[in-house]
Amino acid sequence: MRAIIHKPSKTAMQSGRNGNVSRGNVWVLSFPRSEGARPDSLMGWQSSSDTARQVRMRFPSKEAAIAYAEAHGIDFDVREPTSRKVKPRAYADNFAFNRKGAWTH
Template sequence: MLARIYQPSKTAMSSGTAKTKHWVLEFAPRTAREIDPLMGWTSSSDTQTQVQLTFDTLDAAKAYAKEHGITVVQFAPNKRKPNIRPRGYAENFAVDRKGAWTH
């Protein structure tokens, strides 16, 4: 069995980093997807592709895979530097602003 271990990235709809701290073990598909001739829907008989296991640490995910004889491919996360302003959002409404109000 082949699986991949990765740390999910943040969603495009959110600026927060919720649900990006854990690690996910996801199984690779064994068979290709098939197109249903009648309806045109895509289907597969492989149910392992529906399984996603989450772990708090990378070591826990690797230990689980080793214990169950799963061959894994690990993907390193692409971390972004946080964009933190010194005074944050409240800086827009500060009474001691140096520049002119532009809004």
């Protein structure tokens, strides 16, 4: 089974661009699901015999996560984080005379 080393994105409840404040400042080594989940016969909850999926290890850097995986003989894939491209806009641009688009107010 191959592990995945990735940097998690911010949650939907977080805003701003400072990555050190959000969850996105650590790298995570986790294992994907190897078998499908099935409903438990008694309670109906999702259950699985795959215990490796419960393992999530956090590392301060990508190099530390890779070093740990190589030292313990774990096959891994590294998924680089993607950055968001932001176009700076001002509130006054909504009322500009050279605005392209229909007025909605």
